[in-house]
Amino acid sequence: MMFKILILQAWYGLSDEALEEQIARDLMFRRFIDLSLSEAVPDHSTIWRFRQLLNTENLLEPLLEQINHHLEQNSIIVSLGSINIIDATVIEAKQSRKRKGRNGNNTQDPEADYNVKIAADGKRKTTCGYKMHANTNEDGFVKKMTYIPGNVHDSKEFDKLLGKQNNKVLHRAYRNTSLTDRQKQENKQRSSIRYIVERTFGLLKQHHGLAKARYLGLERNKTRAQLIAMSHNLKTGMNIIFLNKCEV
Incomplete structure (x- = not known):
């Protein structure tokens, strides 16, 4: 039941307190988590502790793998x-900005760092925060993901994301070397495929609030991102099932 509660939270982008209130008054939420009207709603502190437990016990990555395996088993x-x-x-x-709190200390997230990239208009864009790296397939399912401070180079995450698989489409930062003319031509041909992961990131930010970190510190935000990735895969799977039924 508690894991289903976290999936609901990721789907709707709710805080722990708002999630507790929503479960208390929404029959659809109760039905989804198999909670009867006579049963007490888990309070926000219980939800927080369970989410922290998943992180400290290193269960989130195996859970993503298990969800993907289940989706694969069901074609x-x-x-x-x-x-x-x-x-x-x-x-x-x-x-994200350096500001003094009431006690005079800097309130900026100490575990976040600055990322600098060239925007579409050619201007440099600097953001203090984190980076989520993802390995997705053609349907936009997140197969693997990592979450790191914004200043870490993308190439350092390559092996974690790819593992032993060889069939890949990369953005240039992962190569960490200059592109040959042939590779540049291949990049143009693959651009129609690469948009899939960009679309996935867009969905995670627009519908699940991933554009901005909710907490201070890397681990808590990483946990949130992992749960959002799982909820995205489940929603994508349900959409595929629905479309297949409509075509029958």
């Missing part, structure tokens, strides 16, 4: 011949 995720589309997105820190 929703197709792994045979699947490609790996790897990219990163910048996430602004909850406290």
Whole structure:
């Protein structure tokens, strides 16, 4: 039940307190988590402790793998011949600017760091925050992900995201070397594929609030991002099932 509660939280972008209130008054939420009207709603502190437990016990990555395995077993995720589309997105820190609090201390997130990139208009854009790297397939399912401070180079996450798989589509930062003319031509041909991971990041930010960190510190925000990735995969799977039924 508690894991279902966290999936609801990721789907709707609710705080722990708002989630507790929503479960208390929404029959659909209760039905989803199998909680009867006579049963007490877990309070926000219980929700927080369970989420922290998943992180401290290192259960979140195995849970993502288990969800993906279940989707694969039900022919929703197709792994045979699947490609790996790897990219990163910048996430602004909850406290991204240097400001003094009431006690005079800096309130900026101490574990976040600055990322500098060239925007579409050619101007440099600097963001204090984190980066989420993801390996997705052609349908936008998140297969693997990492979450790091914004100043870490993308190439350092490559092996973690790809593992032993060889079929891949990369953004140039992961190569960490200059591109040959042939590689540049391949990049143009693959641009129609690479947009998939960019679309996935767009969905995570627009519908799940991933554009801005909710907490201070890397681990708590990483936990949130992992749960959002799981909820995204489940929602994507449900959409595929619905579309398949409509076509029958």
